Amino acid sequence: xxxxxxxxxxxxxxxxxxxxxxxxxxxxxxxxxxxxxxxxxxxxxxxxxxxxxxxxxxxxxxxxxxxxxxxxxxxxxxxxxxxxxxxxxxxxxxxxxxxxxxxxxxxxxxxxxxxxxxxxxxxxxxxxxxxxxxxxxxxxxxxxxxxxxxxxxxxxxxxxxxxxxxxxxxxxxxxxxxxxxxxxxxxxxxxxxxxxxxxxxxxxxxxxxxxxxxxxxxxxxxxxxxxxxxxxxxxxxxxxxxxxxxxxxxxxxxxxxxxxxxxxxxxxxxxxxxxxxxxxxxxxxxxxxxxxxxxxxxxxxxxxxxxxxxxxxxxxxxxxxxxxxx
Amino acid sequence: xxxxxxxxxxxxxxxxxxxxxxxxxxxxxxxxxxxxxxxxxxxxxxxxxxxxxxxxxxxxxxxxxxxxxxxxxxxxxxxxxxxxxxxxxxxxxxxxxxxxxxxxxxxxxxxxxxxxxxxxxxxxxxxxxxxxxxxxxxxxxxxxxxxxxxxxxxxxxxxxxxxxxxxxxxxxxxxxxxxxxxxxxxxxxxxxxxxxxxxxxxxxxxxxxxxxxxxxxxxxxxxxxxxxxxxxxxxxxxxxxxxxxxxxxxxxxxxxxxxxxxxxxxxxxxxxxxxxxxxxxxxxxxxxxxxxxxxxxxxxxxxxxxxxxxxxxxxxxxxxxxxxxxxxxxxxxxxxxxxxxxxx
Amino acid sequence: xxxxxxxxxxxxxxxxxxxxxxxxxxxxxxxxxxxxxxxxxxxxxxxxxxxxxxxxxxxxxxxxxxxxxxxxxxxxxxxxxxxxxxxxxxxxxxxxxxxxxxxxxxxxxxxxxxxxxxxxxxxxxxxxxxxxxxxxxxxxxxxxxxxxxxxxxx
Numbered sequence: 001x002x003x004x005x006x007x008x009x010x011x012x013x014x015x016x017x018x019x020x021x022x023x024x025x026x027x028x029x030x031x032x033x034x035x036x037x038x039x040x041x042x043x044x045x046x047x048x049x050x051x052x053x054x055x056x057x058x059x060x061x062x063x064x065x066x067x068x069x070x071x072x073x074x075x076x077x078x079x080x081x082x083x084x085x086x087x088x089x090x091x092x093x094x095x096x097x098x099x100x101x102x103x104x105x106x107x108x109x110x111x112x113x114x115x116x117x118x119x120x121x122x123x124x125x126x127x128x129x130x131x132x133x134x135x136x137x138x139x140x141x142x143x144x145x146x147x148x149x150x151x152x153x154x155x156x157x158x159x160x161x162x163x164x165x166x167x168x169x170x171x172x173x174x175x176x177x178x179x180x181x182x183x184x185x186x187x188x189x190x191x192x193x194x195x196x197x198x199x200x201x202x203x204x205x206x207x208x209x210x211x212x213x214x215x216x217x218x219x220x221x222x223x224x225x226x227x228x229x230x231x232x233x234x235x236x237x238x239x240x241x242x243x244x245x246x247x248x249x250x251x252x253x254x255x256x257x258x259x260x261x262x263x264x265x266x267x268x269x270x271x272x273x274x275x276x277x278x279x280x281x282x283x284x285x286x287x288x289x290x291x292x293x294x295x296x297x298x299x300x301x302x303x304x305x306x307x308x309x310x311x312x313x314x315x316x317x318x319x320x321x322x323x324x325x326x
Numbered sequence: 327x328x329x330x331x332x333x334x335x336x337x338x339x340x341x342x343x344x345x346x347x348x349x350x351x352x353x354x355x356x357x358x359x360x361x362x363x364x365x366x367x368x369x370x371x372x373x374x375x376x377x378x379x380x381x382x383x384x385x386x387x388x389x390x391x392x393x394x395x396x397x398x399x400x401x402x403x404x405x406x407x408x409x410x411x412x413x414x415x416x417x418x419x420x421x422x423x424x425x426x427x428x429x430x431x432x433x434x435x436x437x438x439x440x441x442x443x444x445x446x447x448x449x450x451x452x453x454x455x456x457x458x459x460x461x462x463x464x465x466x467x468x469x470x471x472x473x474x475x476x477x478x479x480x481x482x483x484x485x486x487x488x489x490x491x492x493x494x495x496x497x498x499x500x501x502x503x504x505x506x507x508x509x510x511x512x513x514x515x516x517x518x519x520x521x522x523x524x525x526x527x528x529x530x531x532x533x534x535x536x537x538x539x540x541x542x543x544x545x546x547x548x549x550x551x552x553x554x555x556x557x558x559x560x561x562x563x564x565x566x567x568x569x570x571x572x573x574x575x576x577x578x579x580x581x582x583x584x585x586x587x588x589x590x591x592x593x594x595x596x597x598x599x600x601x602x603x604x605x606x607x608x609x610x611x612x613x614x615x616x617x618x619x620x621x622x623x624x625x626x627x628x629x630x631x632x633x634x635x636x637x638x639x640x641x642x643x644x645x646x647x648x649x650x651x652x653x654x655x656x657x658x659x660x661x662x663x664x665x666x667x668x669x670x
Numbered sequence: 671x672x673x674x675x676x677x678x679x680x681x682x683x684x685x686x687x688x689x690x691x692x693x694x695x696x697x698x699x700x701x702x703x704x705x706x707x708x709x710x711x712x713x714x715x716x717x718x719x720x721x722x723x724x725x726x727x728x729x730x731x732x733x734x735x736x737x738x739x740x741x742x743x744x745x746x747x748x749x750x751x752x753x754x755x756x757x758x759x760x761x762x763x764x765x766x767x768x769x770x771x772x773x774x775x776x777x778x779x780x781x782x783x784x785x786x787x788x789x790x791x792x793x794x795x796x797x798x799x800x801x802x803x804x805x806x807x808x809x810x811x812x813x814x815x816x817x818x819x820x821x822x823x824x
Contacts, residue, residue: 030655031536031537031659031660032461032536035655036655037564037654037655037656038563038564038654039564040563040564058653058654062566063563063564122461123460123461211378211387211569211570211573211574212387212569212573213568213569213570213572213573213574213600214568214569214603215566215568215569215570215653217568218566218567218568218653219566219568219653227604231603231604231605232605233605233608239586240388240582240584240597240599241388241584241586241595241597242386242387242388242597242598243388267653270653271568271570271653273377273378273570273573273574273651274357274359274377274378275355275356275357
């Protein structure tokens with residue numbers, strides 16, 4: 001960790017002082033040991049605020065859209081999942097990659113403070129460190145060794161790209177972890193196995209928890225429309241009423257609008273204040289695409305077009321019925 | 327003062343729910359929220375902060391003013407009549423109880439809000455003190471003690487071990503207590519001593535919390551200077567413009583009024599709105615706050631300057647929900663500190 | 671909170687007249703409907719046809735709003751793949767609707783309620799069969815309560 005932080009500071013300091021970049025987006029320490037937040041640096045004195053620890057979970061790539069309006073050249077620290085979001089922003093023509101220098105940071109998986117809190121480990125937490133698959137924490141009561149997997153964010157447990165897929169410079173570390181998972185869509189299967197009444201009940205219950213804060217939309221690196229239809233009163237789509245049908249409408253449209261572009265970074269589920277299983281919608285679409293149109297690769301290759309803006313003559317056709325009538 | 331043991335609580339719940347809708351913190355799918363009590367519900371008083379605040383019972387996220395219907399050339403308007411049962415909210419923490427009072431300032435001053443008033447009068451607030459404040463609590467900064475009995479509370483309770491102490495405060499509270507008298511026992515001398523000790527202990531704990539040095543009174547409330555301050559540019563940078571903070575906040579009370587057009591009939595309703603949204607206070611000429619910085623500033627100026635200028639109290643109770651829920655960890659404590667509201 | 675309950679909708683099956691919304695592409699399916707009419711083929715009267723320039727014009731919002739505002743079934747009909755007036759529109763629509771129908775099914779909407787088919791301008795017979803078929807299936811399922819906006823009065 002400390003090694004990584006000094007590398008980060010060094011590269012940010014160098015590039016800012018040589019005017020290679022005029023803005024750096026990275027992580028800073030929050031009020032608690034289990035909190036890190038996005039910081040924006042233009043002055044050399046502020047470089048010292050940069051940190052890297054087990055709580056740098058935010059996907060910073062979306063900030064580029066706004067920051068590039070005011071700055072010419074931006075340096076940004078991106079993890080594996082963030083780099084997928086970055087590629088997608090480039091593909092959607094939201095960000096010009098020539099104006100960005102990506103410092104790739106390999107990620108070991110981030111720790112979810114809520115999971116620590118459920119085991120009563122958050123209070124009086126003084127220090128924590130990860131050694132491979134172990135998590136060492138020091139509290140008032142002393143030192144404890146835990147299994148890191150039990151405390152990682154759900155989205156990190158499913159991570160397929162811990163290392164950045166695109167970067168100008170890779171900040172290497174000895175903790176490089178390789179993708180270990182094969183995606184089995186187990187949680188999607190579980191819902192598919194229900195009958196339609198059960199599925200509807202399940203989703204109605206999930207959606208009715210929604211408080212319409214739009215955190216899932218705003219954190220999403222591919223939800224990048226200048227004006228979202230849910231903010232546009234003129235077109236009669238934005239129903240603000242808290243009724244089930246409007247909640248369902250929002251969630252279905254949101255999920256479908258990112259179909260084929262969702263990079264499965266899991267930020268939407270992480271930020272949901274009511275813990276709605278938003279990613280299970282996205283992952284259903286990903287599963288379908290994988291099964292019907294071949295391997296899902298959103299965010300991997302910025303020059304290849306998305307599934308839904310493409311077609312093949314011989315595509316699978318589920319709608320074809322026998323021709324003619326009686 | 328009375329008391330009841332934890333084992334007998336379900337009996338108390340079913341007794342209350344005979345004549346009232348009873349709302350308690352219920353643990354469902356790993357998240358605790360105030361919901362309607364039903365037999366077998368998993369009531370959880372150990373989690374200090376429910377996901378969203380209980381303000382939804384006095385100021386629901388969405389409520390209808392009236393229905394309208396058109397038949398030929400005739401337009402009829404129909405008022406919504408409330409036929410709902412009286413309700414009891416059990417387990418309202420002192421910070422949330424205080425927030426009800428802050429909302430009263432807005433909705434119950436002239437012109438009176440009819441819908442709010444009706445809901446407010448229909449409810450009985452059973453408050454519950456806190457023993458273990460969390461790291462994110464900063465109620466003390468707004469002079470709310472975790473065991474204080476807030477104005478407007480009908481019954482005050484305190485849970486110590488498996489005992490729940492029950493103290494009727496208002497007339498409504500006394501009435502409810504009388505109805506429950508079969509279930510409640512009298513307290514002993516020892517119990518009273520126990521309560522005293524617990525109260526002083528928690529008051530000590532509060533002083534050691536990470537946010538204990540936050541003091542909004544230290545902020546120089548010069549409106550012009552604060553409004554023009556450069557600080558807003560810097561701290562609003564990371565805000566993504568979602569409404570989680572406003573919608574989990576117990577004191578946020580801005581709303582929007584919209585019409586639902588449903589073929590031949592429709593309704594006019596109001597629903598929560600958030601100053602973080604781009605269409606907040608949208609007018610014919612456009613939006614008065616065009617950037618996220620201005621929207622962000624609006625929220626905190628409202629809580630720390632505009633509201634206090636009107637009512638002499640801050641529109642924040644330090645519950646810390648926004649601290650836990652913000653996707654990018656930007657919250658009111660950071661803003662207060664940046665504005666100079668910190669004790670050394 | 672405002673979920674329309676099953677109990678409210680125990681309408682007698684005999685009385686139940688399903689409302690079907692059909693999005694028809696201007697160049698093929700709408701002309702097919704026209705031909706069905708002029709050929710005096712029988713197809714049910716409770717089908718409301720909405721003309722769209724191309725099947726790929728059908729935004730998922732349209733389908734959801736139809737269900738919200740009283741439709742018991744939705745049909746989307748376009749030219750046969752390869753016959754699109756705009757050359758490629760229905761190829762895109764095919765991909766989009768494949769995913770969308772699957773997503774709605776995942777949410778719990780019975781797949782019989784959302785029907786996609788390719789009907790050319792000459793296939794008046796097919797148009798009538800498809801509509802009769804959808805109507806029959808929806809009738810069997812009964813009134814739709816899923817996705818319905820409770821505030822909407824028919």
